[in-house]
Amino acid sequence: MSSATHFPDAEGFQTQSDNFISWLQASPGVQLNHKLRLADLRASGAGRGVVAQDNIPEGGELFSIPRAMVLAVQNSELKNLLGQDLEQLGPWLSLMLVMLYEYLQGEKSRWAPYFKVLPSRFDSLMFWSSAELQELQASTIVEKIGREGAEESIMEMIAPIVRANSALFPPPSALGSFDGDAGAAALIELAHIMGSLIMAYAFDIEKSEDDDDEAEANDESYMTDDEDEQLPKGMVPLADLLNADADRNNARLYQEEGALVMKAIKPIQQGEEIFNDYGEIPRADLLRRYGYVTDNYAVYDVVELSLESICQAAGLSNSDVESQPRLEFLAELDILDDGYVIPRPVEADTTLQDILPAELVVLLSTLALSEEDFKQRQSKNKAPKATLEANQAAILIKALQTQEAKYATSLSQDIQLAGSLPALDPLDVSSRRARMALQVRIGEKQVLQTILGMLEPAATGSLKRSAGDDGESRQSKTQRV
Numbered sequence: 001m002s003s004a005t006h007f008p009d010a011e012g013f014q015t016q017s018d019n020f021i022s023w024l025q026a027s028p029g030v031q032l033n034h035k036l037r038l039a040d041l042r043a044s045g046a047g048r049g050v051v052a053q054d055n056i057p058e059g060g061e062l063f064s065i066p067r068a069m070v071l072a073v074q075n076s077e078l079k080n081l082l083g084q085d086l087e088q089l090g091p092w093l094s095l096m097l098v099m100l101y102e103y104l105q106g107e108k109s110r111w112a113p114y115f116k117v118l119p120s121r122f123d124s125l126m127f128w129s130s131a132e133l134q135e136l137q138a139s140t141i142v143e144k145i146g147r148e149g150a151e152e153s154i155m156e157m158i159a160p161i162v163r164a165n166s167a168l169f170p171p172p173s174a175l176g177s178f179d180g181d182a183g184a185a186a187l188i189e190l191a192h193i194m195g196s197l198i199m200a201y202a203f204d205i206e207k208s209e210d211d212d213d214e215a216e217a218n219d220e221s222y223m224t225d226d227e228d229e230q231l232p233k234g235m236v237p238l239a240d241l242l243n244a245d246a247d248r249n250n251a252r253l254y255q256e257e258g259a260l261v262m263k264a265i266k267p268i269q270q271g272e273e274i275f276n277d278y279g280e281i282p283r284a285d286l287l288r289r290y291g292y293v294t295d296n297y298a299v300y301d302v303v304e305l306s307l308e309s310i311c312q313a314a315g316l317s318n319s320d321v322e323s324q325p326r327l328e329f330l331a332e333l334d335i336l337d338d339g340y341v342i343p344r345p346v347e348a349d350t351t352l353q354d355i356l357p358a359e360l361v362v363l364l365s366t367l368a369l370s371e372e373d374f375k376q377r378q379s380k381n382k383a384p385k386a387t388l389e390a391n392q393a394a395i396l397i398k399a400l401q402t403q404e405a406k407y408a409t410s411l412s413q414d415i416q417l418a419g420s421l422p423a424l425d426p427l428d429v430s431s432r433r434a435r436m437a438l439q440v441r442i443g444e445k446q447v448l449q450t451i452l453g454m455l456e457p458a459a460t461g462s463l464k465r466s467a468g469d470d471g472e473s474r475q476s477k478t479q480r481v
């Protein structure tokens with residue numbers, strides 16, 4: 001949610017929107033469809049958004065932003081001033097450093113009018129207090145926030161450059177310097193603002209030869225370590241002021257030779273908001289990355305089971321690959337994951353075959369094998385079939401029940417609580433966050449209960465699935481790293 005509390009100068013909100021649009025219009029190469037308006041949507045908790053003032057046909061160009069205007073490493077003077085290859089820092093940290101530099105230049109930055117429309121406070125999980133995070137109870141999303149890792153990266157990779165180049169990174173006048181504890185705290189705070197903007201606003205930028213490719217929205221975690229294959233990131237003015245809606249997505253950003261072009265992907269009626277697509281993400285992830293949740297993302301809710309919890313349910317003393325021959329066997333066959341994601345069964349006729357990852361069923365089958373059968377499998381070097389029989393289902397039920405028991409309240413208590421909440425004061429940050437956490441945990445508990453209900457017959461009967469038969473299902477997994 002982007003409410004009044006997120007923007008540094010709430011009073012000057014409209015003036016800043018107007019200045020930003022004037023800046024875009026005056027910038028060489030920018031094309032802006034006059035049928036668009038940058039709207040104030042704070043009353044509905046959505047900050048700024050883009051609205052059509054007239055009908056726009058499918059395929060109509062909404063705006064075009066020259067590549068040179070993207071706030072990105074390659075477009076900032078910093079790369080020449082520092083004399084070091086910034087790209088070595090990886091896409092996240094290099095853009096973070098560039099954004100810090102441009103932000104600290106104040107009015108001297110080419111992107112000054114752009115910074116003024118960007119928020120400086122967020123509801124993404126990185127900014128929640130531990131008491132607020134407790135409202136998420138047993139949601140595994142809490143383990144994915146990565147605040148500590150992010151701060152280590154900031155101190156190890158960003159702080160030395162900032163501190164060694166104080167002329168390029170002038171600290172705010174009240175601070176004096178980014179040295180010492182106070183300086184480190186201020187730098188971390190600023191870096192988190194830039195990191196959160198990158199997470200919720202930046203796009204992966206394809207090389208310009210890749211004409212007409214669709215732009216990828218960001219989809220990895222904040223400060224991920226797995227940066228090998230990642231594209232450079234960039235902040236695309238205006239493109240990132242589009243809100244998102246799981247059902248009403250009507251625009252997409254295309255990466256063309258010299259510009260990034262937002263086009264209507266369906267006819268847009270006068271008065272309609274223009275929506276981008278953040279992808280099929282569970283509400284827990286929507287909250288972690290974007291700091292808001294809406295009901296229409298509930299269909300993407302998931303439950304996640306760690307390898308450890310499944311091993312525990314199967315009676316193993318630990319989940320160390322080195323000390324557990326069955327895990328080692330699957331790891332050698334390259335079919336062992338750290339965790340398994342089970343999506344919400346959405347359609348009435350969804351079956352367990354549709355939603356259980358084949359790798360999870362193979363793990364359950366391997367764990368349920370008798371010692372003799374396991375030895376046979378080992379000698380043939382072949383994993384068991386992904387067939388969910390009663391004893392495999394029993395392990396899964398136990399793991400799901402254990403996960404369910406970790407939540408401090410039951411689903412029915414949460415539903416009752418959700419039905420009795422007073423009207424929300426938009427300025428009350430903690431209440432807003434508690435409500436969003438409530439929605440997330442309700443979703444996860446619903447998924448848990450639905451899957452447990454579906455497993456009941458499987459625990460007594462037999463249910464088969466084929467290991468390669470997951471092409472059509474909406475399932476995903478946590479890769480081993």
Ligand SMILES: C[S@@+](CC[C@H](N)C(=O)[O-])C[C@H]1O[C@@H](n2cnc3c(N)ncnc32)[C@H](O)[C@@H]1O
Pocket residue numbers: 001002045046047048049117118119200201240241242243244245289290291292294
């Ligand atoms: C790419 S920005 C969109 C512009 C943003 N509204 C602003 O004012 O800066 C993404 C952020 O917009 C907000 N947002 C996006 N879609 C939303 C929606 N459907 N409802 C409420 N807030 C939304 C969230 O705060 C999210 O982190």
